[in-house]
Amino acid sequence: MKPVRLPAAATLALPRWALYALGLLYILPGLIGRDPWKDDAASFGIMWTMAHGGFADWLLPNIAGLPSPEEGPLAFWLGALCIKLFGWLVGDVLGARISTIGIFVLGTVSLWHTAFRLGRRPEAQPLRLAFGGQPEPDDYGRTLADTAVLLYLGCLGLLLHSHETLAVTLQGSLLAWFLYRSVRYIEQADTRNAVLVGAALGALTLTRGFAPPLVLLAALYLCTRFLHLPAAPTLRHLGQAAGVALLVALVWIVPASLAHTYGQNPVGDWMAWNAGQLSVPGWLSLKAFFRVGIWYLWPAWPFAALAAWAWRRQHGLPHIILPTCFVGALTLLLLCDPVSENGDLLKLLPPLALMAAFGLPTMKRGTINAIDWFSVMVLTLLGALVWLFWIAKLTGWPAQLAKNALKLVPGFTPEFGIVSFTVAAAVTVGWIFLVHWRLSRQPSVLWRAVVLSSGGLILLWVLLMTLFLPDLNYSKSYASVARQIAARLPADADCIDTNVGPAQRASFAYFGHLPFAGVEGSKCSFLLVQDSQRALAQQKLEAQQKADGLQKAEAQQKAAPKEDAERRVIQYGERLWGGKEVLSDFRPRDWTLLWEGRRPSDRDERFRLYRRAR
Template sequence: MKPVRLPASATNPLPRWGLLLLCLLYILSGLIGRDPWKQEDAAGFGIMWTMANGTWQDWLAPHIVGLSMPQEGPLAYWIGALCIKLFGWLLGDVLAARLATIIFFLLGSIAVWYGTYVLGRRPEAQPLRLAFGGQPEPKDYGRTLADGALLIYLGCLGLLVHSHSTSANALHVSMVGVALYSAARYFDKPSNRAALLLGLTLGLLVLTRGWIVPLALWLGLLALDQIRTKAPALRLVGLSLPMALVVGASWALASQNLLDAEQSSIPGWTAWNLEHFALPNWTALKYLASNGIWFCWPAWPFAAWAVYAWRRGALPLHIALPLTFCVMSLIVAIMHTGSDESILLPLLPPLAMLAAFGLPTMKRGAINAVDWFSVMILTTCAAFIWLGWIAKQTGWPAWLARNAFKLAPGFKPEFNLFVVLIAVAASIGWIVLVHWRISRRPSVLWRAVVLSSGGVILCWLLLMTLWLPWGNYMRSYAPVAHEMAEQLPPQSCVGSTITPAQRASFAYFSKVPFQRIDGMQCDYLLLSGSSRIKADSQFRRYGDDWRLVWEGHRASDRNERFRLYRRNR
């Protein structure tokens, strides 16, 4: 028996303009008004910027001003570089590259919504018919479930940072959502067109971040098709797989035929894929257990409840399909050789979809418990963010201000009335939302997640408005890059062994013409290290004919040191 019994009043959907506004509020917070930050954000921007300002060979062999970056795939960087080419003159290169990030996020959000909508309209997903009528229509029920899935997707903690970074991760999680939507279309109404769309999506996933995840998803879909139809999966084998191979191999074929062997990134890309694939190991399982709980919150409790509620008999498609994606993503995660949050990203779209189908079966007491937990925890977080900002502006409370300035020595707080008004408006909106939820006690399905998602978006918005100058000061390399550029004569050649993110930041902000360190043909050498390492011992491995001409560091990091050496002539 179906576990769902609902009146039509429980399926009042959210307005489309409200969902779009919520998505834009979510993604624009943190993309405007900041420099590329260290780690994957700056490195991803460096690849895009190099492509946009380079030749066609740079598009086939991703690199950061000479430093080869064969990992992952080129698709996200192609789109970002294209945005720089088209809009860099108007928005600046950094913000233009982030247009790609906005596109990636909206693509994933639309895919999660429509994938849930397709499955939510199916007959087996519908609630039981009421004795005197009044049950919701299939389209209304599917749309309400899709609203809930999108709210849960936006509320996932693991999505926050990665969806706002200029990297392949932002596109990767979205393409998994598109693959889930394509699979829903295929299993809902099998056709050659749906099979080709699924193959195209899996091929684009290969170009986004390697072949391991799309291969696992295809194998899972092949098994699911066999179980459901008891017949050979001819379309998956004869249409989806060839399409995925053609699209996924296009970059490799072009690189191998158009570039020299030394320029091609394909050997490094293949090695990177193989390095992230091994037998299941305890380290990966422990990492998944310890980090997946918060990374996939609040989706996983609702998703687990959905599987439990629909457990009787054969699992219907709206449970079996996203569950297949979850299982295959978990298998990939436990076979991963390192500790990397990005391996958990493919779990978010299917978990959000599963969680949406758990909402109609939840008891009122469980929903109220989730709401009160969200209100208490997220309101406390928002209040602490406000308190920290007040401490930086006024010096009270003294202990909080002291700790904030201790982490960022030399930081000078600035007051921006427009930013403060945005933060105040968001806080008032949160209070209104909480009052509406508590006083009205609406019966709509998405009531169970609206506070969780709204609170997460509020905290992120406050961090990316009130605390953005502090975060920019802590994580940007712009000041130290400008400082180093003053020590270089025009048209200098610089060799370096700094990290990809540092290289990208120094190249962009200081316009340093970096070269490969092979052969040591440059007159300048930029090295990074610790303050505990003596300057005269750092360059010994490169010979003794070097002289230190500059040393600097980010004001927020007392241990990190950048040293510029000049060759003695």
């Protein structure tokens, strides 16, 4: 027996204007007025370099001369194209983020249509009521689609990364598109749908490598076995999909290999990065997955687990089989990744949100009411705290809250912004009306269980991205450091050698227009060094320990002096294929210190600008 029994009144669709408004309130704050922060500055730097460089920069992704071919070029191509099209009008930063808006739309629209098509299938329909009144298939499908999108928007992991110009963000949306194309293939297994599945896989390959597409293709074949599709045509169609995916990937691989851009081999480095993403799963990767995944994938995973349990007695259900196979395959892939990052979990969100939507109709009314009350109390309290901290930082009252609010941004002077205040106040009023509607009307619609949690999360995001955006820019951006360096750099400077990380290099190149050495390298008259207090202290300790273990005369010769310690610093230390030495003959007596500084909020990180003295 099916676990769902619903009247037609429970499947009233969410008004289109409300769904669009939630989407705009979700994606626009955090894009407008925000500087590139450390997490996404490197990706923006690649886009910016492509947009203002030549064809070679499109073949070899680099950050102002620092090769960065690890992931794949597609996300950076999209951002660079948007900079070229819109940068003159809205600026390069916001121009690049127009691609982020498009990526967000691709993910949400694909997820909506996937849930809609699965939700109107006969296998997913609720039980027919004795006296009629059950929902129509299209109405039920629309309600489930709205619910899937609300669950998707309510996930904490999507909120963290959907506003950043990252390859993992595009990967998540492309995976939602792949889900949609897979459903269309299940509905009609023909060459046309197989080719479109291959196009999605090819785009995924150019975004984050070949491992996810291979796993997804295998998972799709497994789905067809559970759904009893004919084996021979399926293998032929999936072979066609693999061929199309390869052709799409060759759009970059062939010219990048033949051009040998800047004397580099970007495809070889890309393949090495791909190989480094796979290893044997271990306890550490399993522990990290659960430690991060529990909150990152919330609240989609509990609803998805409920769906799997509620529908366990039914067989041959595409709305359970497809997301289950994809979640299982992608989870195994994540456990095999020795250098997995939080953003890699994004690819689990579309299938989890899809499956979670089918778990919601099986919930008891009391459980739904408990979720609503929890959302109202917790999210309203958090919203009130954000307002209270904002008042405290402006007025100094309450004193302890004001101290805590400003402790993380030493030297920052808060100012009242009428536009940000107006937007924050309007969204807060909207939240109050939403809560009043839910508590006074007691609606029976299916999506009522998630509209408050999603709306409350959007409220908190808007408040942070309006009331506290200046504070966050001051704390997380390298704009002030870049301008300080640019002010001390002579106008006739030829080029700068540096060991700064990708995010810092991108920020300094964009905000300060610093002339870094190119990909091919050159002997520069200036040197920008990045180090940390902890690293220097550790180097000095190691040098002292080494000296203590030698004879006095030998110790004077071999003990690591200051310049040796600094020589170890003058290298790229964060490259996946090992450190790359920037300058092998650094000695302080050969250089003149022009400037030294850091971000006010970071007491460990240090930057020093030198000029060659001889």
